[in-house]
Amino acid sequence: MDHHFVGIPEVTGVPRVAVVIDVMRAFTVAAWAFSRGVERIVLASTESEALALKESHSGWLALKDGAPAAGFDAVNSPGLLRSCDVAGRTLVQKTTAGTVGALAVASAPLVLCASFVVAGPTARFLQTKDSGPVTFVVTGEGGQADEDLACAEYIGQCMAGGDVEAAPYLHRARTSRAAADLAGGLRSGYHPDDVDLCLEIDRFSFAMMARQEESLTVLRPVAVPDIPSSLR
Ligand SMILES: O=C(O)[C@H](CS(=O)(=O)O)OP(=O)(O)O
Ligand SMILES: [Mg+2]
Numbered sequence: 001m002d003h004h005f006v007g008i009p010e011v012t013g014v015p016r017v018a019v020v021i022d023v024m025r026a027f028t029v030a031a032w033a034f035s036r037g038v039e040r041i042v043l044a045s046t047e048s049e050a051l052a053l054k055e056s057h058s059g060w061l062a063l064k065d066g067a068p069a070a071g072f073d074a075v076n077s078p079g080l081l082r083s084c085d086v087a088g089r090t091l092v093q094k095t096t097a098g099t100v101g102a103l104a105v106a107s108a109p110l111v112l113c114a115s116f117v118v119a120g121p122t123a124r125f126l127q128t129k130d131s132g133p134v135t136f137v138v139t140g141e142g143g144q145a146d147e148d149l150a151c152a153e154y155i156g157q158c159m160a161g162g163d164v165e166a167a168p169y170l171h172r173a174r175t176s177r178a179a180a181d182l183a184g185g186l187r188s189g190y191h192p193d194d195v196d197l198c199l200e201i202d203r204f205s206f207a208m209m210a211r212q213e214e215s216l217t218v219l220r221p222v223a224v225p226d227i228p229s230s231l232r
Contacts, residue, residue: 001156002133003152005136005149005153006137006143007142007144008100008104008139011101011137014107014108015108015134016108017108017109017126018112018137019113019136019137019155020113020136020139021148021155022098022113022115022139022140022148023116023140023178023199024178024179024182025198026093026099026115027114028197028198029078029081030098030219031203031204031221032082033081033093034204034206035203037089038091039088039089039090040091040218041090041091041092042093042219043094043099043103043218045094045100045103050064050093060089061089062074062091062092063076063094065188065189066187066188068189074086076189077190077194078193078198079190079191079192079197080191082197093219097139097145098139102210105137106210106212106217111209112125112207113208113210114208116154116166116170116173116199116202117198117202117203118208119151119155119202120158121207122207122208122224123159124158124207124224126155127161131159134159138152140178141178145177146177147172147173147176147179150172150173150176153169170201173198174199179195179198182195183195205226207222207224
């Protein structure tokens, strides 16, 4: 299938189906948040918008990438988020790449946000929708981030059907610049398990869909049944 792979600066117009990829770390963090019971994630375009949304809605939490900061309840780290008590809460997320990419295509009729931890469910969801060609928004490094490209290509292959070996794609991500930066302590708000947690294939059984709800862009999990091995 003739999928498109674009960086955020190349997003023009409104794609019919967009899959926004951020492996390290926004959409690995989002998936962990849902697995911890977060009800929905509101994607904010700036840190000040994230704080304003939190302040104006009782019980909402705010998360941003980089170092911990006043007013924010969490950072963009799966290793740190996995022990946070967030069940039943609404989380406002603002990061450098992932949330920016999702907001760039927010008006598309179908928008999924993805990383390796939800790659298989994302591909199966698109298959059930008979989605046709997908625009993959490769959020890191202006569309060149190999961890995001590898994940996008893996999802594209899975959509085509058959058994797809994840190992080569995960290897590309493990040897990416982002993985080296994270492991080397160059990114703030970091847990030593972050790289490994970002490279767990299909850890979760849901896809993540972004929709417009009133004036907000809201990400929610969508359960996707596994395919019985007898039917694969
Ligand atoms: O927190 C992250 O890993 C990055 C921050 S940066 O791009 O390295 O400054 O944000 P993300 O949007 O999750 O790629
Ligand atoms: Mg990233």
